Amino acid sequence: MKRNPIMKEKPFTTLFLALAVVAVIWTCAAAGDSQWSKIEQSGSITVGNCPEYPPFSFRNTSGQVEGFDSDFARALGNALGVDVVMKDTAWEGLVAGMKKGDHDIIISCMSPEEATQASDNVNMSSPYYRLSEIIVTGPMSQTSPPRKTWPENRGVQANSTSEVAGDSLADMGIKVKDIRRYNRNSEALIDLKNKRVDAVVVGFAYAATKVKDSPDLKIINDPVRSVDIVVVLDHGEDELTEKINQAIDTVKSNEEFDRIHDKWLAL
Numbered sequence: 001m002k003r004n005p006i007m008k009e010k011p012f013t014t015l016f017l018a019l020a021v022v023a024v025i026w027t028c029a030a031a032g033d034s035q036w037s038k039i040e041q042s043g044s045i046t047v048g049n050c051p052e053y054p055p056f057s058f059r060n061t062s063g064q065v066e067g068f069d070s071d072f073a074r075a076l077g078n079a080l081g082v083d084v085v086m087k088d089t090a091w092e093g094l095v096a097g098m099k100k101g102d103h104d105i106i107i108s109c110m111s112p113e114e115a116t117q118a119s120d121n122v123n124m125s126s127p128y129y130r131l132s133e134i135i136v137t138g139p140m141s142q143t144s145p146p147r148k149t150w151p152e153n154r155g156v157q158a159n160s161t162s163e164v165a166g167d168s169l170a171d172m173g174i175k176v177k178d179i180r181r182y183n184r185n186s187e188a189l190i191d192l193k194n195k196r197v198d199a200v201v202v203g204f205a206y207a208a209t210k211v212k213d214s215p216d217l218k219i220i221n222d223p224v225r226s227v228d229i230v231v232v233l234d235h236g237e238d239e240l241t242e243k244i245n246q247a248i249d250t251v252k253s254n255e256e257f258d259r260i261h262d263k264w265l266a267l
Contacts, residue, residue, distance in 0.1 A: 001022040035233075036240040039104060041208060044083040047073045050091040054209045055264040056109040064081070068264035073107045075256045076231075079247035081146070091184075092159065095119050098234055105244065106232035111161045113227065118159075121235035125244045127228035128257070129265075130247035132204045133165035135220040136211065138192040152177035155188035155197040165225040172224075192217065208267045
């Protein structure tokens with residue numbers, strides 16, 4: 001008996017359709033596993049932050065973390081419709097912690113250079129702040145010298161934009177005898193007060209906060225370098241990056257950003 005060719009092809013057609021359905025289901029499941037999808041389902045976003053850089057982030061006398069970063073993060077959370085959980089993380093571990101899943105994003109006065117120094121595989125939001133790196137002089141130098149004679153021994157925090165700014169001084173024609181690298185800006189300022197370095201390169205807002213309580217310190221308000229500050233996200237999280245950018249736009253358009261800026265960064 002002669003076989004019907006249509007009957008012969010049917011199993012292959014059925015297999016093809018089955019594989020197509022599986023592919024669609026897999027694609028939908030993968031889309032549902034995006035970081036933004038998980039955040040939306042849980043109703044909260046975890047933000048990595050190092051509270052050692054006032055006025056951006058610091059612990060108050062009650063031990064609570066406050067500052068521009070946490071207020072800004074909560075404003076973004078409101079725009080996204082989710083709660084915000086701030087995760088206290090050492091500066092050196094912010095990017096690695098995000099990649100391990102300890103937190104979803106980083107809001108910690110971080111520049112693109114600082115983020116990519118830790119890992120090339122990161123996403124970044126649009127810039128939301130411009131930070132100027134300046135020089136603070138100590139008890140040795142109470143006058144504001146010309147740029148090319150700024151104090152020769154300088155301190156900087158390692159792995160930060162301040163370090164990049166300090167290293168760039170020689171390219172600007174400014175004499176550099178020695179650049180000492182510290183784990184934290186606070187350590188550099190202690191050495192500045194104790195005359196172990198002549199000056200410290202640091203962000204302007206941080207410097208202004210510290211100088212208020214230290215009349216022996218003086219800001220040379222002539223920016224060495226300025227950098228953008230961004231929200232840092234894991235590589236490939238394009239949907240979450242877009243959501244964060246939309247939230248930044250919302251916070252800036254509804255004047256919440258201005259309110260937070262004036263509270264912490266207006267000097």
